[in-house]
Amino acid sequence: MAFSHGSRSDRAVTKQGNRGFSRWGRRIMNEHRRQILEMLSQGKISADEAERLISAVEQPAARSADSDTASAEKTRPKYLRVQVDSEDDGGHDGPTKVNVRVPMQLLRAGVKLAYLIPTAALQKANLAMHEKGIPVDLTQIKPENLEELVEQLSDLTVDVDQKDQRAKVKVRVFCE
Amino acid sequence: MIPFVAVVSLRNQESRTFRLWIPLVLVWLLLLPLAVLATPFIFIACLVCGVNPFRGVAVIWQILWALNDTELEVEHRSAGMSFHIL
Numbered sequence: 028m029a030f031s032h033g034s035r036s037d038r039a040v041t042k043q044g045n046r047g048f049s050r051w052g053r054r055i056m057n058e059h060r061r062q063i064l065e066m067l068s069q070g071k072i073s074a075d076e077a078e079r080l081i082s083a084v085e086q087p088a089a090r091s092a093d094s095d096t097a098s099a100e101k102t103r104p105k106y107l108r109v110q111v112d113s114e115d116d117g118g119h120d121g122p123t124k125v126n127v128r129v130p131m132q133l134l135r136a137g138v139k140l141a142y143l144i145p146t147a148a149l150q151k152a153n154l155a156m157h158e159k160g161i162p163v164d165l166t167q168i169k170p171e172n173l174e175e176l177v178e179q180l181s182d183l184t185v186d187v188d189q190k191d192q193r194a195k196v197k198v199r200v201f202c203e
Numbered sequence: 204m205i206p207f208v209a210v211v212s213l214r215n216q217e218s219r220t221f222r223l224w225i226p227l228v229l230v231w232l233l234l235l236p237l238a239v240l241a242t243p244f245i246f247i248a249c250l251v252c253g254v255n256p257f258r259g260v261a262v263i264w265q266i267l268w269a270l271n272d273t274e275l276e277v278e279h280r281s282a283g284m285s286f287h288i289l
Contacts, residue, residue: 121280132269139262145252
């Protein structure tokens with residue numbers, strides 16, 4: 028049984044790339060601004076010219092920040108998909124395919140149900156989980172944590188391949 | 204918007220597909236009087252459990268709202284089934 032769990036590397040790289048690029052762009056912009064201010068203090072340019080130069084330097088940066096936000100909005104996934112492919116080698120049942128598409132909105136709404144769980148029930152669940160060796164305190168989970176959890180699902184891909192003597196099962200969980 | 208229609212498709216061994224359109228609007232309309240009748244009991248149950256009933260209603264409403272575009276497909280050699288909420 029092979030199990031792999033990782034993030035969508037291409038998207039993560041793009042996001043990191045964008046972040047790095049905007050940070051780099053900001054540094055360059057600060058450098059340009061410093062040079063303009065130096066020229067102004069040395070009397071090489073007038074205040075009007077300095078203002079015009081600074082606004083010219085700031086415009087591309089603002090544009091790139093806008094495009095960053097737009098691309099983040101664009102890549103925000105809408106659905107969580109679960110695909111199960113089962114191939115039966117015995118030849119009795121044949122292959123079975125399961126395909127489930129859940130809107131992320133439904134996940135968010137479902138997660139909000141967690142706010143409604145009474146504290147007593149959460150404590151019972153805590154105890155049960157501790158008994159199973161999972162040290163998670165559910166009472167400490169705040170609404171913003173759950174929101175963040177759903178947000179982070181967009182970078183999640185789970186692939187499970189199971190090759191048994193009788194059947195091959197492939198499970199994929201990802202966001203699209 | 205809350206979902207109005209659910210489509211259930213069933214495929215049998217002879218590869219014949221039956222598609223059933225379920226008007227969920229009618230289901231909601233049928234459930235509405237029941238929900239109204241059950242409201243006081245739900246409120247009491249929420250108060251007993253220490254849950255804000257208004258928050259509960261809001262969450263249930265959000266879940267109904269978010270059901271749109273939910274899809275489930277099961278395909279097998281001999282039969283298949285799909286369920287799609289529109």
